[in-house]
Amino acid sequence: MQINILTVSEKENSEWEKIISYLKRKKMRVHTSFAVNDAYKILKNEPINIVLFDYQLLKIKTSTYIRKIKTIKPDVELIFLSENATLSNAIDAMKDGAYDFYELPVKARLLITVIDKAIEKQSLFLEKMELEKKVKGMFSFGNIHGRSKPIQHVTNIISSVASKDANVLITGETGTGKEMVAKAIHFNSPRAPKPFIKVNCGAFNEGVLESEIFGHEKGAFTGAIIKRVGRFELADEGTIFLDEIGDMSLSTQIKLLRVLQEKEFERVGGNETIKVDIRVLAATNQDLDKLIEEKMFRKDLYYRLNIVHIEVPPLRERKDDIPLLVSCFISNFNEEKGYGIKGINKNAMQMLLNYTWPGNVRELENAIEAAMALAPGDAIEAKYLPSFLLLSQPQHSDFYQIPQHFTLQESEQEIIRFTLAKTKGNKSKAARLLGIGLRTLQRKVIGAQTYS
Template identity: 45%
Template sequence: MSKLVLVVDDERSVQEALRDILEDSGYRVECASNGLEGLELIDRLDPDAVLLDIKMPEMNGIRALEIINQRGRNVPVIIMTAYGSTETTIEAMKLGAFDYLMKPLKVNEVLDALGKAVEVREMIRRFRHNQSDCQGDINENMMIGLSPAMQSIYKTIGRVANSNATVLIRGESGTGKELVARAIHFNSVRKDRNFVKINCASIPENLLESELFGHEKGAFTGAVAAKQGKFEIAHKGTIFLDEIGEMSAGTQAKILRVLQEREFERVGGTETIQVDVRIVAATNKDLERSIEEGTFREDLYYRINVVDIMLPPLRERKQDIPALVEHIIKNTSLEHGKTITGFSREAIDLLEAYDWPGNIRELKNICERAVLMSSGPLLTVEDLPLGLRKSSRRIDWLGELQGDSLKEIVAEVEREVILKALEDNNWNRSATAQALKMNRSSLYAKMKELGIID
């Protein structure tokens, strides 16, 4: 079926001209004369893209775009105006506009912008369809957002998914690197085979090789039976190597061999095992710097970095926060049998003002906590953690003690101190643990306890 475009413009001549152009190009077209009418048609028709005028009676395009964002409607919106200004452009892009066109419109520019917009829309729909068919919690954690940075990522995934190229996903902790890896796998020809993930930082070095490549019976103390490794399990599928920058030099050499020769031996074994597996890796480290420091192999870096995807931190895509919040609350409410309508406008403003050092993972934990602790259908500022309610990172004790138990206050202080230390050390847990004078396992346990990580 041809794609549906909604034209929202108060000038009948513009509506008719765009209808003729777009229908001649194979689109279906619906029109609205103001922002209110346009919002109603978006909810009812779920168009593939929207051409939205800025200056209209009753409700202008900027306000309509803001409401589209608040409602979490993942539809690409292309702004049109004859009254362009730098301020208007910035405001529209901050609110998540897909593109910005000046009147009088040029046919080739309109068709080019629409072509890109419906491509992104189709990519998002395909992600959601495939993710809803997958096992596990992917549907609860699907990729959300139409910010320019996310649009670029969707396009990259669409281009590389069906290839066998290795992919390196970079980004701060909590930005959703695993979701990108899953999207690549479940949009590829390997989608019916295994997607196997392994966190290279969470497994002790002396056990990581066995986890990756398996072992034979008696290979080491405790190896009472032969065991398949992750690479064997992922045969014909995809293996996701999270935090690959934490691998030892010896393990890096074995990974390089798998990439080059597509073969390996189990620990303690002599039989060479052939494997057909796609590797997707992720890291929050600066691997170029690690190469300079001699802790990461340059040849492995070039092998895993055929396609490089950089995930933006949440603070650089704040226009996606309303949609992310709506999605998280909907799933959490359903899971716990609650009826939550969402956050108040004041709470959303506070969420958008926060810098999110823990990124989407932190947002998810805060939203889930708010749903669990809520006593009414609308979440308010008071449902947010103590630390987030501050206008700065420093806690004003005298103004905030009332209503919070000592245990809650201490937990918030610990959380703030750990988040600050993680930021200062680029989320490197080993360096953070050293800075806080605690061991790495204790830091990991405390981060889980405080909801910094899942």
């Protein structure tokens, strides 16, 4: 990698001239400037990694220069060099964000080591930025695929509500994408750099759930050997996602309500009041109105959670999204698993469109993954789709429907019954259709009567 260094120093300073020629000898590209404003210009136009700054040039507070430089190029590292600075100058500069501070003359070898370390730090910073960009991309609306009206309605609500800090209740059948919606809200909100913490309220019994959410003190109950920080504390300044909220017991609901109202709680078995700043997103595939009627869910809690409501529509109500979802899943699995599937043939796509998808997008995603694993060529064909799809296709009147457990004799009778029904009882016609003689048919019908 070519290292680009920007020096900002006094003109005709012999110490600096030595440094510059040494760095050039070490095959670094050195851009020199003798005034701060020139340095800013170079910084904007060149791929600078490190700025070596003469402390003597500073006229105002170090933090002002550092902030300006980092605004132009956030990943650049600054090293100050000075002929007569004090220790406190050095400490202040580093507190303000400088990478290091050295007194001149500086040993050439030391300077190279420091530059190497600063470059290492810079590449870590860049990796982190890449990762953050990726995570953001992963949960941006761009990842909620679909162009149908119902899904556009959902993404419109997400974009208006994300920045508003309101609690959101997300409902919808299983596999419709509720968790995806919750993540899109968090990662597009000002809380995005802070944690997104999920609690599956249906996965624990009441006691365990409370200690999951609120944490517990050491000795709060048998088995509480150490203190545990709960998920509400972990989510401080971020978002908590209460999944399967309909499964929460009434007594935990009361405690949750208090946190939502007062933004404070105590750990299980503790007295200390803990204050938190959290946004609450909740999801369920249950009918909360019905649970309220049955007195299984508190109305006051419902109102607190349901400041904004997002209903994620089932896939059968947005079938126009299926082709786009399929092509996204194909490219995701190609990338993830190294498959080389280019597409899906017409028949297979028709089968996907005919099905009602009770398990929604997750079921579709699984079906595509399974078909991709089985398909030997570069296209998904109907025969590689899961068998529930084949069986649930609309029945064509030219097909017999024979249960698998039927014996050969029972199957034959079923075919004869079906053909006679089709010919409205006309045995000659039925015999012709079945490719047997009339008498054979009559014998089989009589046989069937004695048989049944």
